[in-house]
Amino acid sequence: MLTAFNFGEAIVMVTGAGGGMGRSIAESFAARGGTVYVTDIEESAAQETAQLINVAGGHAIARQLDVTDANAMDALANDIFEAHGRIDALINNAGVTMRPFRAIWDASAQDFEWMMRINYFGVINGLRSFIPRMREQGSRAHIVNTSSFAAIDTIPGHGMYTASKAAVDGISNVLRAEFEDQGDDIGVTILYPGQVTTRIGTSERLRDAAERSDVREVKAYEMKNLSNPHNEPLAPEFVGDMVITAIERNAPFVLTHPAPTDNLKARVEKLNSGYFGLHSQASH
Template sequence: MKEIKGKTAVVTGAGGGMGRSIALALANEGANVVVVDIEEELAKAVAAEVAEYGVGSLGLKADVSKLKDIEAVADAAYDKFKSVEILCNNAGVTLRPFRAHWDASYEDWNWMMNINFWGVLNGHLTFVPRMMNTPGEKHIVNTSSMASLMDIAGHAAYSASKAAVDGLSNSAREELKLFDIGVSVFHPGAVRTRITTSDRLMDEKHKSEQKYVKSWSDYVNEISNPIVESKKVVEPEIDPDVPTNAFEYISPKHTGMFVIEGILKNKPHIMTHPLPMDKIQSRFDGILGAVPTYPES
């Protein structure tokens, strides 16, 4: 996409954190922004910030896991702005504590996939047919995670949901080239947002069950290191602007800048951190090592 100015963007999960950063960065580039969040007051607050950039804004409440909610967002966006050229499927949740895949309940898995994967798919099913009929360049950014690129014990449900986002996005990118729609997968590393408190969005029964979940670290301590000295983790007072590794927390303030660059350059993948090359290489070494060799005839 050569220019963002004058376009209209829809950003989900935009009531705070990375979504807010993306929304404000788009507004700074001159785009109208529809700010979507399950927490309505936050959506409207960020929409008011967007308006300060002199562009059009709209704050809407929606549960991305519900197709009807996203269809209502699309109707409102097209009613007000007539077109949508940029879609950022950013809303997502995670589980704490980390847990073995067998200790994640069916409700945990269902909740995670409904929001992290179906939330993205609902965005595609709702907006793509309309965007295909819109002239000019368009772009979709789907928020995945660096967790989809490497293997993390205790993080199976989250990683699986993000890997599903990758699969959808990569295929959609090839399909939508025909319609002048770019697709980027956003793989943030550690960003300090409220995602670690995602249980606030669970129903009360599901939320209450979280206190009884066995942490993955308990298995590690019991099996690998039964006697562990408790150490206090010292958090930095200020998050670095330039992280040195994928697990070093950064402020969400710069994440919008990375997304803007990804849209303008039509990047297949957008990163926020240095890649954990040892973990990524380990995965791909396993793939390369699985290539069969055939006996010479």
């Protein structure tokens, strides 16, 4: 059982907070009295979010931060610990995707690498820079890592993204188990957004010009029959308060839409039959 999270004096760092869900999460913390380090690879976007918060009476500090830059992440962590002696909430939100969707066999090696470097190693950099001192600070803390519905559903044409978000899912679950095992006062929540109306579809603006999908022949994946009726587009403004509630309750997971439980149940059944169904002589 963790101690209560103190929102009123929270020191918070949000990556990718220049827009979308990151901005909403930053605003929700600030509305409850927290001091929020609003970071983004796009400095002007980070400044815009910070200004919105400060004008509304909150307290935000804008910083340019590319989550793939481990040294820059360390430098930010050093600054935060020097200024406050602690970090209460670390929100590893920054992420990118690619358009058009493409089959795994139509993606380039650079596509895979770019996606993984930001979506997975960006999270790892946040964890590595902050956790050791967070464990020593002696007060309740919380980490939120943004995965995706892609990690719990199976979306044809979205393989690279799925892999990167499944990696975030995997590491976050183990991280929670490690904190529990060690008796640390640190919660871990995985955020799984469904479809949220943000700038995510334009992520490749941040990529080297020569590698962008629009300057190459990329074969778009033709979706034959996929639909999830429960995944209607949602505005990002709703997501911040969902995350706050999840931290309040130390919920391991927060979803923006109903989970595709039919798929999950079918997967559990198939996993069981992958053993019991195939080894009928097994003595279990």
